[in-house]
Amino acid sequence: MGIELAQVDTIIDKHHADQRALISLLLDIQDQFYFLPQEALERVADKVGVPSVQVYQVARFYKAFSLKPRGKHLLTVCVGTACHVRGGERLVDQLSRVLAVAPGETTDDKLFTLQTVNCLGCCALGPVMVVDGTYYGKMSATKIDKVLSKYRNGEEVADDD
Amino acid sequence: MTRLNTFAELEQWRTQAAAARAQNEKCVTVCGGTGCRAYGSEKVWEAFRAEIAKQQANVKLNYQVKVTGCHGFCEKGPLVVIRPAQIFYTRVQVKDVPKIVSDTLIGGKVIERLLATDPQTNEHVVHEHDVPFYKHQSRLLLNMNGEIDPTRIEEYVALGGYGAFAKALSNMSGEQVIAQVKASKLRGRGGAGFPTGVKWETCRNQPGEVKYVVCNADEGDPGAYMDRSLIEGNPHRLIEGLAIGAYAIGAQEGYVYIRHEYPLAVKTLELAIKQAEECGLLGKNILGTKFNFTLHVQLGAGAFVCGEETALMASIEGRVGEPMPRPPFPAEKGLWGKPTNINNVKSWSSIPIIISQGADQFAKLGTENSKGTTIFSLVGKINNTGLVEVPMGVTLRHMVYDIGGGISQGKKFKALQTGGPSGGCIPESLLDLPLDYENLNAVGSMMGSGGMIVMDEETCMVNIAKYFLDFTKFESCGKCTACREGVRQMNTILERITQGEGEEGDIELLETMGAAIQDGALCALGRTAPNPVLSTIRYFRDEYTAHIQEQKCPAGVCKSLITFYIIAEKCNGCTLCARNCTEAAITGELHQLHVIDDAKCARCGVCREVCTHDAVGVR
Ligand SMILES: Cc1cc2nc3c(=O)[nH]c(=O)nc-3n(C[C@H](O)[C@H](O)[C@H](O)COP(=O)(O)O)c2cc1C
Ligand code: FES
Numbered sequence: 202m203g204i205e206l207a208q209v210d211t212i213i214d215k216h217h218a219d220q221r222a223l224i225s226l227l228l229d230i231q232d233q234f235y236f237l238p239q240e241a242l243e244r245v246a247d248k249v250g251v252p253s254v255q256v257y258q259v260a261r262f263y264k265a266f267s268l269k270p271r272g273k274h275l276l277t278v279c280v281g282t283a284c285h286v287r288g289g290e291r292l293v294d295q296l297s298r299v300l301a302v303a304p305g306e307t308t309d310d311k312l313f314t315l316q317t318v319n320c321l322g323c324c325a326l327g328p329v330m331v332v333d334g335t336y337y338g339k340m341s342a343t344k345i346d347k348v349l350s351k352y353r354n355g356e357e358v359a360d361d362d
Numbered sequence: 363m364t365r366l367n368t369f370a371e372l373e374q375w376r377t378q379a380a381a382a383r384a385q386n387e388k389c390v391t392v393c394g395g396t397g398c399r400a401y402g403s404e405k406v407w408e409a410f411r412a413e414i415a416k417q418q419a420n421v422k423l424n425y426q427v428k429v430t431g432c433h434g435f436c437e438k439g440p441l442v443v444i445r446p447a448q449i450f451y452t453r454v455q456v457k458d459v460p461k462i463v464s465d466t467l468i469g470g471k472v473i474e475r476l477l478a479t480d481p482q483t484n485e486h487v488v489h490e491h492d493v494p495f496y497k498h499q500s501r502l503l504l505n506m507n508g509e510i511d512p513t514r515i516e517e518y519v520a521l522g523g524y525g526a527f528a529k530a531l532s533n534m535s536g537e538q539v540i541a542q543v544k545a546s547k548l549r550g551r552g553g554a555g556f557p558t559g560v561k562w563e564t565c566r567n568q569p570g571e572v573k574y575v576v577c578n579a580d581e582g583d584p585g586a587y588m589d590r591s592l593i594e595g596n597p598h599r600l601i602e603g604l605a606i607g608a609y610a611i612g613a614q615e616g617y618v619y620i621r622h623e624y625p626l627a628v629k630t631l632e633l634a635i636k637q638a639e640e641c642g643l644l645g646k647n648i649l650g651t652k653f654n655f656t657l658h659v660q661l662g663a664g665a666f667v668c669g670e671e672t673a674l675m676a677s678i679e680g681r682v683g684e685p686m687p688r689p690p691f692p693a694e695k696g697l698w699g700k701p702t703n704i705n706n707v708k709s710w711s712s713i714p715i716i717i718s719q720g721a722d723q724f725a726k727l728g729t730e731n732s733k734g735t736t737i738f739s740l741v742g743k744i745n746n747t748g749l750v751e752v753p754m755g756v757t758l759r760h761m762v763y764d765i766g767g768g769i770s771q772g773k774k775f776k777a778l779q780t781g782g783p784s785g786g787c788i789p790e791s792l793l794d795l796p797l798d799y800e801n802l803n804a805v806g807s808m809m810g811s812g813g814m815i816v817m818d819e820e821t822c823m824v825n826i827a828k829y830f831l832d833f834t835k836f837e838s839c840g841k842c843t844a845c846r847e848g849v850r851q852m853n854t855i856l857e858r859i860t861q862g863e864g865e866e867g868d869i870e871l872l873e874t875m876g877a878a879i880q881d882g883a884l885c886a887l888g889r890t891a892p893n894p895v896l897s898t899i900r901y902f903r904d905e906y907t908a909h910i911q912e913q914k915c916p917a918g919v920c921k922s923l924i925t926f927y928i929i930a931e932k933c934n935g936c937t938l939c940a941r942n943c944t945e946a947a948i949t950g951e952l953h954q955l956h957v958i959d960d961a962k963c964a965r966c967g968v969c970r971e972v973c974t975h976d977a978v979g980v981r
Contacts, residue, residue, distance in 0.1 A: 223680035225661045228622055255681070262682040262839075263663030265622055281584030282779065282815045283741035285829055291967055298944055298964070319666070319833065321623060322587030323397040324739065325436030325747035336400035342968045343942055 208233055209241045213248045220249055223259055227266060235275075236267040272307040272314040274352045277331040281320030284327040288341070292328050293317060295342040299349070312353065363515075365642040367650045369528050372519075379520035388425050390414075390467070391508065392454075393441040395432025395594055396587075396626055402455070403440035409459040410442075417463050425467055431595020431630075433508040434749035435495050438478060443490055443508065450490035451476040481745065481767045495746045498765050500727065502735045503711050504588075504751045507595030512630050515637040518598040524643055526717035527602045530609055531651050534717075536566060539610035543713065545721035547733040552578055552669075552706030553784070553810045554886070555732070555799040561703060565693040566611045568701035573613040575604055576678070576697065576704040579620040579627070580662050580669035583782030584833075585813035588737040588749050589707040593620070593627040596711070597634035601657060603710035605644065606717060608655045611703050616655065619674050621662040632659055666783070666837035669811075670885050671704045673839070684839045685885035706811065708737060728754035732798035738780075740766050742815040743773060750814075752797070759793040762816060773818040776917075777901070781810030783830045783837075784890030786897025787823060806897040808890070822919035823902040824909050828856040830894035834887065845888025848879040852895060861922040864910030869899055918980035921965040925981060928956050932977035939969035939978060 212229045216222035226249075230241050237260050246253035260266045278296065280289045293304060296315055300308050307314040321329055326338025330348070337348055366372050392398075392407040410427045417423065433441050438452035444466055451462065454476060465471045477486040478493045487493045490508075510517035518524070530539050544559030565573060577600065581589040593600060604616050620628055635657050638644040646654045660678050667673045668683040675697050677683040696702020712734060716724045725733045732754035738761065740750050745767035752761065758778055762768070769775050777787040786807035788795070795801050799809050817826065831853040840846045852875050855868055876892030883889045899906060908914045915923040928939075928948075933955050940948040940956060947963045950956030958969070958978075970978040 220680045221660075221678065224663050224677065228661055228663060251680075258682050259680070263665050265664035282782070282813065282829070283585040283747075286742045286815060286817055286821050286826075288967075288971075291971075295944075295966055295968065298966070318623065318664075319582070320584035320587065321396075322581075322590045323400050323436065324585055324587065324741035325397050325439070326400055327741070329400070338400055341971055342966065343972050 204234060204238045204240055206240065206244055209244045210248070213245060218249050220251055223249065223251070223256070224263065227256075227260060227263075231266060235271045236269060239268075270307070270311075272311050274313050274333055276313055276315050277318050277321075278304075278315070279319070279321050279327065279329040279331075280317045281324065281327075283320070283324035284329055287327045289328040291342055292330065292340055292345075295345055299345060313349075363637060363640040365640065367642065369532050369649055372524060372528055372649060375516070376519050376522070376525070379516040383517065383520045386426050387446045389428045389445050390425055390462075391428045391430050391443045391445060393431075393433050393439060393508065394429040395436070395439075395507075395591055396624075397432060397436035398439035398441060399626070401439040401453075405456050406440050406442070406454055406459065409456045410463070413459050413463045414467070417460075417468065421468055423463075423467060428511050429513075430510060431507040431512050432591035432749065433490075434504060434591070434751075435478075435493070435746065436749070437745070437747040441508075448489045448491070450478060450488065450493065452478050494767065495748065495750075495765055498760065499751050500735050500753050501751045502715060502727070503592060503599075503708060503737060504595070504749060506599070507591060510596065512595055512597055513633055515598055515634065515641060518596065522718065523598055523714075524602055526714035527605050527609075527643070528649060530606050530717055531649060531653060536610040536612060539606060539717065540566060542716060542721045543610070546712075546716045546724040547721075547731075548709065548712055548716060548724070549732060549799065550706060551708035551712070551736065551811070553583075553781070553808065555809060558705060558709055561693060561705075562607065562611055564691070565701050565703040568694060570701060572615075572700045573611055574697045574700060574702040575608045575611060575613045575616040576671075576674070576692075576702055577604055577616070577618040577707060577710050578669065578671065578674060578704055579618055579624075579707050580674060581621060581624075581707075581811060582666040582669040583811045583813045585741050585779075585815045586739050586782065586811050588739055588812050590624045590627045591749055592707055592711055592737075593624075594630050597631045598638065599711045599714055600631075600707060601634060601638055601644070603713035604657060605648070605655050606713050607703065607705070607710065609653055611701075613703070614654050614656065616657045617660050617678055617697070618657065619660050619662060619668075619678060621664070623664065628659065628661065635659065665839075666833075667839045667885075667887050670887055672885070674704065675702065682839075684841050685887070687884060708812075729796065729798050731800060736797070736809070736812065738812050738814040740814050740816065742779075743770050743818040743821070744768070744816040745770050754798045755796045757794050757796055758788065761797070761814065762793065766816065769816065769818050773820065775816070776819055776821055777817045777823065779807075779815040779817060779826070779894075780813065781808035781890075781893065782813050783833045784808060784886065784893055785810050786893045787817070787826065787901065788897075789901040791901075806893060806900055808893070820917055820919070822860075822915055822917035823898040823905045824856065824860055824915075825917075825919045827895040827898045828853065828860055831856060831891070834891040838888065838891075842882075842884035842888060844879050844882035845884065845891060848875055848882070849888070849891050851875060852879075852892065856895070859906065859909050860915075860920040862909070862913040862920075864906075866910070868910060869903065869906050872896075873899060924965060925960055926958050926963055926965065926967070926969060927979050927981065928958060929977045929979045930955055932975050934975060934977075936974070938972050938974070942968050942972045944968070 549555040672686040673683040
């Protein structure tokens with residue numbers, strides 16, 4: 202699987218190939234490709250001038266990074282304490298069952314990746330789930346189908362209730 | 363934006379900005395914090411702009427639409443305040459906008475339906491400051507959130523912004539600034555409560571030309587979001603605090619380390635820094651003096667341990683965020699080996715207030731050993747979720763009932779959790795405890811960075827203890843054995859207990875191991891990791907024994923120990939539960955009593971959630 206190394210170079214240049222910016226740089230690469238492709242990491246190591254083992258260490262240490270390709274839509278479920286006491290765990294369980302994937306995994310049809318996060322800072326809406334940047338508050342297991350079907354049918358409209 | 367070269371120019375600008383603000387006092391402020399945005403406030407302010415423009419055709423309105431930071435009353439968003447009348451509308455939807463413009467802006471009438479209600483009297487409250495949620499607060503740090511547009515520096519300047527910085531630069535030596543901070547008795551708001559002035563002095567007294575100031579905005583404590591709200595709502599006060607600190611300590615460069623999960627806060631802060639640079643409030647020869655200060659933003663990437671100061675510095679240097687043993691403290695050897703002063707967002711943001719009002723004024727609020735105000739995010743099973751700023755020393759009961767409006771859905775209070783994964787659970791019997799650092803430590807919890815999670819009778823305390831250990835197990839960087847292995851072992855025991863396989867002696871074993879980890883771990887992440895377990899054992903031991911001896915989960919949470927059943931007297935056979943059961947474990951004809959097949963039941967609780975007749979029980 203080839204990626205556009207030129208895109209990686211643009212990002213590296215934006216951060217002046219500065220080691221201090223390694224994390225921001227990797228975050229930008231991930232925004233571009235939805236995960237961190239191996240070629241990109243090698244390129245970063247090369248151009249920033251740090252050993253590739255250090256780049257890999259950083260990429261593996263921080264939870265925001267994924268070394269595996271992700272699905273088309275990213276489902277992020279909050280499992281922070283406030284959401285937990287309001288049933289966040291039940292929500293993750295139910296999504297896992299419905300999609301037949303564990304958190305961190307991608308569905309076979311490559312449509313959804315399920316992941317969890319600790320607090321998005323909108324605890325008043327808990328339990329919260331975010332799909333590609335759109336927030337769904339006061340989620341319940343019964344609302345799952347409705348939300349997922351929107352993305353399955355390809356119409357990514359915001360829910361406004 | 364023009365560059366300011368003297369103190370007089372700043373004052374002149376302030377006069378102009380204040381006059382402009384006074385002229386535009388008629389405005390509709392819409393909350394643009396992350397919470398209200400998630401409720402759809404973006405569409406609401408767009409609708410206001412369009413509607414005002416439309417109705418302007420007939421009447422001259424002169425109302426501006428202003429997008430502000432988080433007001434704190436997140437439960438009721440999107441929030442709208444009509445100024446100068448201060449009419450406070452809650453849960454405003456796009457469809458409400460035309461009526462607000464015609465009735466309130468033009469007609470001067472209040473729309474009752476959109477007002478907040480006082481839960482005690484059931485009466486409508488018109489003004490924001492009269493709502494019980496706000497009435498009992500003392501908003502020192504959050505005061506401008508909701509007042510100003512955080513994307514415009516002149517709004518902050520109009521309200522006195524950067525005046526404290528100018529005062530320090532023009533009239534005070536670095537030592538004098540530090541003396542004020544010491545006299546204010548400000549203690550670090552990042553959790554540990556170390557006296558801020560003392561920390562600054564240590565850093566100032568280190569030899570060497572190069573020093574750094576760092577703001578810890580990692581806010582990893584789940585359930586806490588006040589640091590984010592402060593940055594989103596009033597970024598310039600943080601920048602001003604950092605600039606004053608850098609001047610006092612002798613630093614020329616600073617970093618704000620902020621988690622990437624807060625995209626709006628990052629964007630707001632980056633814009634604010636750019637504006638401050640353009641005005642000459644950051645950069646070289648600030649306000650015509652010899653003082654130089656540059657500020658950078660550095661993103662975190664989702665590792666809780668990076669909130670710990672030594673790990674945070676490693677992360678800024680672009681490395682893996684593993685903590686280092688202290689000493690040496692960051693004040694001695696920090697970023698790139700240079701003396702570095704790290705403080706939390708709230709600590710830095712308190713500085714301009716202390717310098718402009720004077721240390722004595724600040725120290726009037728609070729208790730003997732804990733001065734000023736503190737911000738908590740009151741979340742979980744509470745009626746009024748939101749950000750609450752109170753003087754140190756108020757009681758927990760006051761927080762939960764007077765401000766928080768009590769437990770949601772009429773349930774019974776069980777515990778209050780503070781201090782995040784490092785903290786503990788506080789029971790009902792201790793609710794009259796005045797809030798301060800020492801008191802919270804004494805009861806086995808801690809102040810932490812400000813999450814206050816309310817738990818009710820449906821929260822299982824063993825499950826909560828396990829929840830936090832799952833968290834620390836996952837977040838442990840693995841460097842020291844006490845934390846890596848100890849936490850894992852404790853977690854395994856808790857796992858067994860929640861599965862009904864607990865054994866005699868488990869509780870005592872947890873206590874012994876907890877004490878050992880508290881002693882042996884390298885950083886505070888590990889040393890405080892046992893707190894959630896130890897505090898729940900201390901106050902809710904009977905729940906542990908119920909799990910171990912009777913294989914029962916009194917709160918009805920632990921899946922291996924519960925069964926769902928249909929309450930025959932309540933079931934009207936509507937089939938709703940059966941239709942929603944993904945396991946096809948529920949059978950029953952329309953209008954007939956339904957039955958749950960326990961062998962098939964996955965204990966997901968969906969049936970209980972959907973039933974409109976409370977006919978699904980758990981035991
Ligand atoms: C595991 C761990 C996580 C921490 N997370 C944070 C955090 O998210 N925000 C914060 O300000 N301090 C955090 N701290 C405390 C910092 O190490 C440090 O004490 C603090 O930033 C100092 O600032 P203060 O004196 O203003 O409180 C954490 C500490 C530990 C051990
Ligand atoms: S705990 Fe879920 S948003 Fe805060």
